[in-house]
Amino acid sequence: MKKKVVxxxxxxxxxxSLVFGLxxxxxxxxxxxxxxxxxxxxxxxxxxxxxxxxxYAADYYEYLFEEFQKTEEGKNVxxxxxxxxxxxxxxxxxxxxxxxxDLPDIVFNGGNNITELxxxxxxxxxxTPYFEKDPEWKALFDETSLEFxxxxxxxxxxxxxxxxxxxxxxxxxxxxxxxQAPDVAYATWDEFFEAxxxxxxxxITPLGMDTADSGWLTNLWMSALIGTNGESGNxxxxxxxxxDFNIPEVEEAxxxxxxxxxxxxxxxxxxxxxxxxxxxxxxxxxxxxxxxPWMIPDFLETEKAPEGFYDKVxxxxxxxxxxxxxxxxxxxxxxxxxxxxxxxxxxxxxETKPENQIKALEMTGLQPVSNNLEIPEELTxxxxxxxxxxELQNKAEVxxxxxxxxxxQNTIDTFSTELPExxxxxxxxxxxxxxxxxxxxxxxx
Numbered sequence: 001m002k003k004k005v006v007x008x009x010x011x012x013x014x015x016x017s018l019v020f021g022l023x024x025x026x027x028x029x030x031x032x033x034x035x036x037x038x039x040x041x042x043x044x045x046x047x048x049x050x051x052x053x054x055x056y057a058a059d060y061y062e063y064l065f066e067e068f069q070k071t072e073e074g075k076n077v078x079x080x081x082x083x084x085x086x087x088x089x090x091x092x093x094x095x096x097x098x099x100x101x102d103l104p105d106i107v108f109n110g111g112n113n114i115t116e117l118x119x120x121x122x123x124x125x126x127x128t129p130y131f132e133k134d135p136e137w138k139a140l141f142d143e144t145s146l147e148f149x150x151x152x153x154x155x156x157x158x159x160x161x162x163x164x165x166x167x168x169x170x171x172x173x174x175x176x177x178x179x180q181a182p183d184v185a186y187a188t189w190d191e192f193f194e195a196x197x198x199x200x201x202x203x204i205t206p207l208g209m210d211t212a213d214s215g216w217l218t219n220l221w222m223s224a225l226i227g228t229n230g231e232s233g234n235x236x237x238x239x240x241x242x243x244d245f246n247i248p249e250v251e252e253a254x255x256x257x258x259x260x261x262x263x264x265x266x267x268x269x270x271x272x273x274x275x276x277x278x279x280x281x282x283x284x285x286x287x288x289x290x291x292x293p294w295m296i297p298d299f300l301e302t303e304k305a306p307e308g309f310y311d312k313v314x315x316x317x318x319x320x321x322x323x324x325x326x327x328x329x330x331x332x333x334x335x336x337x338x339x340x341x342x343x344x345x346x347x348x349x350x351e352t353k354p355e356n357q358i359k360a361l362e363m364t365g366l367q368p369v370s371n372n373l374e375i376p377e378e379l380t381x382x383x384x385x386x387x388x389x390x391e392l393q394n395k396a397e398v399x400x401x402x403x404x405x406x407x408x409q410n411t412i413d414t415f416s417t418e419l420p421e422x423x424x425x426x427x428x429x430x431x432x433x434x435x436x437x438x439x440x441x442x443x444x445x
Contacts, residue, residue: 042078043343045105045335050090052083054303056294060363064351073346087111088213095409098123103334106344109160112214112412113329113405119151125333126154130345137349140370145327148405157330158348161357161366163405164393165220165292165324171314173287177202184395185317189225189256192319196264199287208281208289209265211419212273214412218257218419219403220290220324225253227400228322237400241408243444245436254422254429261423270423282309290318293365293389315388323396326405327369361386407440414439 051061068074082104084090091110097103098114098121107124118124131138131146138146141159149157174181177199186192196206210217226249227237233249236242245251261270266280278298281289282305299310317323331351333344350356357368362379365386380387403412414436422432 042076043339044078044080045340045344045347046080046082047106048082048084048090048093048104048108050084050087050108050110053085054301055085056297057360057364057366060360063359063363064347064356068347068350071350073343074350077343077347094118103332105333105335105340106347107332107334109157109329109331111329111404112409113407114409115149115157115329115332116151117409118332119154119156123334124156125335125341125344126156127158127333127345128155131155134349137352140352140354142327142371145330145369148327149330157332158352159328159330159369160351161328161360161369163292163324163326163328163402164367164389165290165402166389166392167316167318168281168289168291168295169314169316170281170284170287170312172312173199173204173284174314177204177287181314182316184392185321186319189228189319200264205266205280205286206264206288207260208277208286209261209269210272210274210277211270211416211423213416214404215416215419216274216404217277217290218261219412219415221260222253222257223324223400223402224290224318224322225256226250227324228318228320228398229253234398234400237402237406239401240406241440241443242406243437243440245433245440246430250436251429251433254432257419258422258425258429258432261419262425270420278304282306284312292324293367293386296365296383296385296389297363299385310385313385315385315392317392317396321395321397323393323399324402325393325396325399326401329405365389408443410442411436411439 049061051057065079069077084093087110090108091112091114094103094107094110094114095117098118103118103123107118145159145162146155149155149159169181171181179195179198186195199206207221208217209221223237226233228234229249229252232247233253236247236249266272266277266286268276277286278289278295280286282298298304299313331348333341333348335341335344352369354368354370354373357366357370357373358376360366361368362376362383380390403415407415418427418432418435421427422429427435
């Protein structure tokens with residue numbers, strides 16, 4: 001569900017990998033027999049890693065891999081990496097391997113909820129016994145997070161964070177348009193769109209949106225429109241695997257999304273991917289951008305944003321004091337040999353240690369999956385935006401899920417492919433919702 005930019009340095013590396021057929025990773029299947037033999041008694045875990053380059057968590061995962069190998073559980077473990085530097089390419093790769101290949105020994109969560117797909121393929125390990133044998137580890141997770149990663153009564157995923165999202169806004173552009181941002185959120189969507197109209201009248205593009213690669217930004221807008229639309233809309237947006245999209249709250253949201261494309265976003269949003277849309281926000285070309293705290297480190301990264309951009313950013317909740325808040329699909333184990341399964345589980349335990357959850361918050365903005373962790377005072381001093389996020393979480397009056405967490409994968413794909421048709425007016429909001437319903441229904445056949 002988190003998005004990022006790709007470092008140009010990786011292009012030559014990737015090209016070389018393609019030329020040589022990813023020989024270090026067994027032709028890209030995620031398994032490498034040669035590497036296992038060469039390392040003698042070492043346990044070699046194959047990993048497809050998308051946390052590389054300028055990924056928001058690249059440095060953190062480099063730290064995790066290195067530090068794990070210094071522990072008693074990890075001293076005899078080596079990692080055999082295949083690097084795929086975008087979540088979208090990674091998700092496509094994993095889905096392909098679920099259907100027709102061998103999964104890597106550690107299967108990272110790529111944002112999309114593929115837990116059920118992977119579990120029912122029989123290619124990921126049942127982790128329930130490992131949780132039951134270690135009550136202290138299990139106690140780090142609330143029931144909702146574990147239930148979210150459970151299929152047919154068995155736990156298959158280890159959640160590493162909770163996901164939240166809200167609105168970033170450019171304080172300079174708001175001032176230029178004569179807008180005073182609310183302290184917490186616009187009380188209603190009508191007030192929000194009034195602000196959009198003022199921005200537009202001042203020659204400022206109000207919103208960041210997209211359609212390609214699952215339409216992440218547009219998904220956040222639409223999820224908020226549904227999730228803050230009364231009790232029934234909120235209940236629907238908190239439902240796993242919905243199949244009926246032709247209900248008033250969803251159709252109204254689709255109608256507003258169509259309007260947002262036609263009146264309030266950039267010309268390249270239709271067909272656009274996340275990365276160039278984020279660049280628009282960094283460059284001061286759009287005033288508001290939906291996303292989560294993992295984006296905060298990008299505001300300080302001069303390869304992405306102009307120097308001083310961090311100080312221009314403010315944060316508000318979605319209208320109606322709404323905020324997406326969902327457990328995340330967890331990391332899974334694709335290993336089949338007992339020794340490798342145990343080594344992979346040991347890594348996942350290390351990844352979710354309380355101190356590493358705090359480390360992830362400091363380095364990446366990932367919200368801890370565990371409740372009541374002590375947040376270092378230094379963090380609030382060094383990163384006031386992150387402190388504001390932690391404060392705003394307590395002020396959210398309405399929380400809801402979003403489609404990449406709660407919808408069937410094929411319905412997420414339909415959402416992305418049909419968004420341009422909706423945006424151009426080639427289909428009506430009702431027709432758009434009907435296509436989503438038809439897509440979801442295929443999972444019931």
